[in-house]
Amino acid sequence: MIVQDLYDFAAAMGLTIEWWPLKKRNGEYRHDLKRIRLRHGMTERLIRWTLAHELGHAAFGDQPSYFGPASAKMERRASEWAALRLINLDAYREAEMLRDGHLASMAHDLGVALECVEVYQSLLLRLGDVTYLDPKMGAGQWAFRCEVA
Incomplete structure (x- = not known):
């Protein structure tokens, strides 16, 4: 998938994508706001990976969890979803x-x-x-x- 395909996929899911000065992460997904934020200054390859990963969270309807194993499972699942599409x-x-x-x-x-x-x-x-x-x-x-x- 090229970046435009990922943007089209996000639009089809009703998601907005924002560029934001994130400090600790490359991206974040907020299910309640149907929003993905991406960090400024990433390379094209990292943009593709981060956007696809966050779309994986969106595809599964992931919401933040303070329970470590649940968070780890969501991160792994989103990464696998992204890798299989990229x-x-x-x-x-x-x-x-x-x-x-x-x-x-x-x-x-x-x-x-x-x-x-x-x-x-x-x-x-x-x-x-x-x-x-x-x-x-x-x-x-x-x-x-x-x-x-």
Whole structure:
């Protein structure tokens, strides 16, 4: 997804996006206000990652929690949602081969933040000669299955 696609997605959800001088975070989502705030001065790759992450919070209707495990789960879920939308499996496979698995180079080639590639990799499961994308418990439950040599 390019940044305009993310803006279009936000508009379709009825969200407003504001640029704000955030001090400690790159972005924040407020469910009650249907608003995403992004920090001034980020790179294009970081803007894409942060906006997609905050859209993940919006997609799940996340609200702030002071309970650490609940917050951690919401953050992980929003990051996974964002990574699955920003990285195409074929593009990832090509970048991984071309860059021999070097994460920073792969992130640059894919046009995303380094954290996005790390999260995407956490969604891959390699068993023998097969790689699964977003595997779940139970037979036949995965987003994609690929035979590798």
